[in-house]
Amino acid sequence: xxxxxxxxxxxxxxxxxxxxxxxxxxxxxxxxxxxxxxxxxxxxxxxxxxxxxxxxxxxxxxxxxxxxxxxxxxxxxxxxxxxxxxxxxxxxxxxxxxxxxxxxxx
Amino acid sequence: xxxxxxxxxxxxxxxxxxxxxxxxxxxxxxxxxxxxxxxxxxxxxxxxxxxxxxxxxxxxxxxxxxxxxxxxxxxxxxxxxxxxxxxxxxxxxxxxxxxxxxxxxxxxxxxxxxxxxxxxx
Numbered sequence: 001x002x003x004x005x006x007x008x009x010x011x012x013x014x015x016x017x018x019x020x021x022x023x024x025x026x027x028x029x030x031x032x033x034x035x036x037x038x039x040x041x042x043x044x045x046x047x048x049x050x051x052x053x054x055x056x057x058x059x060x061x062x063x064x065x066x067x068x069x070x071x072x073x074x075x076x077x078x079x080x081x082x083x084x085x086x087x088x089x090x091x092x093x094x095x096x097x098x099x100x101x102x103x104x105x106x
Numbered sequence: 107x108x109x110x111x112x113x114x115x116x117x118x119x120x121x122x123x124x125x126x127x128x129x130x131x132x133x134x135x136x137x138x139x140x141x142x143x144x145x146x147x148x149x150x151x152x153x154x155x156x157x158x159x160x161x162x163x164x165x166x167x168x169x170x171x172x173x174x175x176x177x178x179x180x181x182x183x184x185x186x187x188x189x190x191x192x193x194x195x196x197x198x199x200x201x202x203x204x205x206x207x208x209x210x211x212x213x214x215x216x217x218x219x220x221x222x223x224x225x226x227x
Contacts, residue, residue, distance in 0.1 A: 033213040035152075042201060043144075043152065045215040049207070054215065086152055090212055094167055095142075095154035 002091040004098035011104045018074040020101045022087030025068060030089045032070040034063055038083045046085075047072060079105050108133040110202050110218035117224050124189040124223055128202030134183065136160040140205040141185045142214060143176070145198040153198075157205050158185055192225045199223075 004024045012018040022032065032050050035043035045054050047063035050070065060075045070089075074081050082105045087098035114126035128141070135141065142157035156166040158176040166174055170189070178185040189196060199222050203214040 031211045035214070042217040042220050043214070044217070045213055048213040048215070049211045088152075088213070090210065093165060095157075095212070095214075097144075097152040097154065100151045 002089075002094070002096050004087055004089065004096055006085075006087060006098040006101040008099070009102045009104065011106055012074075012077045013106055014079060015076055018077045018081070018103055020072040020074075020085050020087075020103065022070040022072070022098045023068055024070075024089065024091075024096075027068050027070055027089065028066045030065075030091065032063065032065050033088045034061075034072045035086045035088065036081075036083045037086065043086065074103070077103075077105055081105060108204060108216060110204065110216060112200060112202050112218045112221040114200075114221060114223070116222055117226065118192055119227050120192055120194065120225055122192050122225075124187070124192055124196065124200075124225075126187045126200055126202075126221065126223070127184050128186070128218055129182075129184045130204075131183070135178065135185065136180055138208070140165075140212075141178070142203050142205045143187045144201045144203060144214065144217075145196075146201070146220075147195075147198045155187065155189075155200075194225050197223065197225045 034047040037043040046061045050065040051063045062073045085101050109131045111129045140157040143155040158164045173190045175188045199220040201220045203217040
């Protein structure tokens with residue numbers, strides 16, 4: 001089966017840049033979406049198609065995907081960005097989610 | 107603006123069947139989009155269950171395929187999930203979501219608020 005691996009946690013200071021990685025075999029050949037999930041809430045789409053931002057998502061969220069790794073970058077991280085983040089792709093007729101990364105804003 | 111709302115029992119018995127419905131409002135279910143289900147065990151990550159098109163075409167997660175059935179009711183603008191032979195491992199928050207996109211670029215947006223289903227006697 002296809003697996004997407006993310007670091008369990010990332011810590012960042014307010015105003016700094018948070019980088020969340022998502023690793024998978026030849027992931028750069030697939031399209032990746034990213035979701036933000038705050039405690040007790042449903043996931044919210046923040047990036048789709050590797051690097052496209054839905055309307056209403058702040059410009060500080062950006063994405064890239066190459067080789068075996070996709071990256072979600074949060075520039076100028078704010079306290080409100082503290083949440084779990086999941087990557088997602090499609091492989092062999094199945095949607096796959098990453099293991100999830102907890103972003104803590106210290 | 108499309109909104110989704112899950113409904114169904116919050117407690118089901120082991121070996122029983124889970125039945126949930128997702129009501130779609132603010133838009134028609136008969137669009138070019140697929141409609142999906144994702145679940146999340148307490149404190150764990152997201153798992154795709156399956157998706158359905160308004161014509162009734164379905165795609166299932168191979169790991170759950172033998173126990174899952176999706177259906178759609180165009181007249182009521184909702185779609186449904188059934189999971190049989192339940193065990194404690196099926197305890198999770200169940201989300202419905204629209205599967206947007208095309209041509210290999212697909213994503214889940216929006217999501218319903220989710221409903222917790224506990225499998226326990």
